[in-house]
Amino acid sequence: MKTFKHKTILITGASSGIGEAMTYQLIDPTVKLVLVGRSEEKLRAMVAVLEARGTWAQAYVADLSKPGAAEELFRRLSEDGYRVDVLINNAGAGKYGRFDTISLEETLAMLRLNLENLVALTHLCIPHMLKRGDAGILNVASTAGFQGIPYMAVYAATKSFVIAFSEALHAEYADKGITVTCLCPGPTATAFQERAGMPVKGLRRFMESPEKVAIAGLRALLRGEVLHISGTPNALTAWLSQLAPRRMRLAVTRRLLGGAEDT
Ligand SMILES: NC(=O)c1ccc[n+]([C@@H]2O[C@H](COP(=O)([O-])OP(=O)(O)OC[C@H]3O[C@@H](n4cnc5c(N)ncnc54)[C@H](OP(=O)(O)O)[C@@H]3O)[C@@H](O)[C@H]2O)c1
Numbered sequence: 001m002k003t004f005k006h007k008t009i010l011i012t013g014a015s016s017g018i019g020e021a022m023t024y025q026l027i028d029p030t031v032k033l034v035l036v037g038r039s040e041e042k043l044r045a046m047v048a049v050l051e052a053r054g055t056w057a058q059a060y061v062a063d064l065s066k067p068g069a070a071e072e073l074f075r076r077l078s079e080d081g082y083r084v085d086v087l088i089n090n091a092g093a094g095k096y097g098r099f100d101t102i103s104l105e106e107t108l109a110m111l112r113l114n115l116e117n118l119v120a121l122t123h124l125c126i127p128h129m130l131k132r133g134d135a136g137i138l139n140v141a142s143t144a145g146f147q148g149i150p151y152m153a154v155y156a157a158t159k160s161f162v163i164a165f166s167e168a169l170h171a172e173y174a175d176k177g178i179t180v181t182c183l184c185p186g187p188t189a190t191a192f193q194e195r196a197g198m199p200v201k202g203l204r205r206f207m208e209s210p211e212k213v214a215i216a217g218l219r220a221l222l223r224g225e226v227l228h229i230s231g232t233p234n235a236l237t238a239w240l241s242q243l244a245p246r247r248m249r250l251a252v253t254r255r256l257l258g259g260a261e262d263t
Pocket residue numbers: 012013014015016017018019036037038039040062063064065066090091092093094113140141142143184185186187188189190191192193195210
């Protein structure tokens with residue numbers, strides 16, 4: 001896929017952070033932007049800004065941590081006549097803490113948001129993409145998906161899934177007119193850490209801006225990359241850490257994030 005022009009683009013998690021930054025990068029009079037999230041007021045305010053800047057946009061309020069949320073969203077989109085040409089699976093959330101201290105309810109909600117509804121939305125959108133050709137899927141994973149992350153165990157595992165899932169789909173659809181790209185941001189200055197209850201001390205100076213991450217991800221999709229790690233320091237760290245023994249990697253990460261044991 002070489003351009004976003006004349007495409008209907010669905011962005012999950014458009015209401016803040018990386019998804020919001022991507023939305024504003026996609027301003028263009030030829031596209032239709034479909035914004036998804038739970039924050040209705042914020043999404044409506046964004047639609048007003050986009051329309052004032054000549055870009056067609058519509059907001060859909062959906063809680064993607066609920067069972068069946070993707071099917072319900074897709075049904076509403078279809079009824080309103082939308083056919084998604086570019087799917088940006090960006091919505092996601094983490095939860096910091098030792099595994100047993102995070103409620104099962106929160107854990108399962110995270111799986112539904114980060115995995116189940118991402119897979120379902122992708123499955124539902126692909127038939128139209130195959131018919132149309134010249135389509136794209138951008139899945140937002142994380143550098144956390146390259147290894148187990150103590151105190152973010154389930155979150156990191158969901159991102160490992162997204163990486164493996166995206167890579168496989170890239171290979172299945174590359175010659176069928178659908179580009180599938182996985183974006184792996186490192187620490188990014190958004191609401192993510194606060195929402196996850198993560199300690200951020202020492203992390204802030206390594207954080208990229210959501211705008212930088214958004215631009216990197218959208219470019220990677222247009223270039224047809226399989227996987228893109230945003231930011232050279234993140235790419236280097238990810239590459240170097242693969243050379244270290246697993247036990248050592250885990251020990252270092254545990255020390256960095258181990259504050260959960262002190263609380
Ligand atoms: N920030 C980082 O350091 C970092 C690093 C690597 C990867 N990532 C990934 O980047 C993606 C975007 O996160 P961000 O950093 O931009 O964080 P963010 O500012 O918290 O944004 C998360 C977005 O996801 C949406 N969302 C959360 N729960 C949802 C739900 N139940 N249903 C529907 N939408 C929901 C939020 O919208 P509502 O609240 O309106 O629902 C919001 O628009 C996530 O997949 C995250 O895992 C972030």
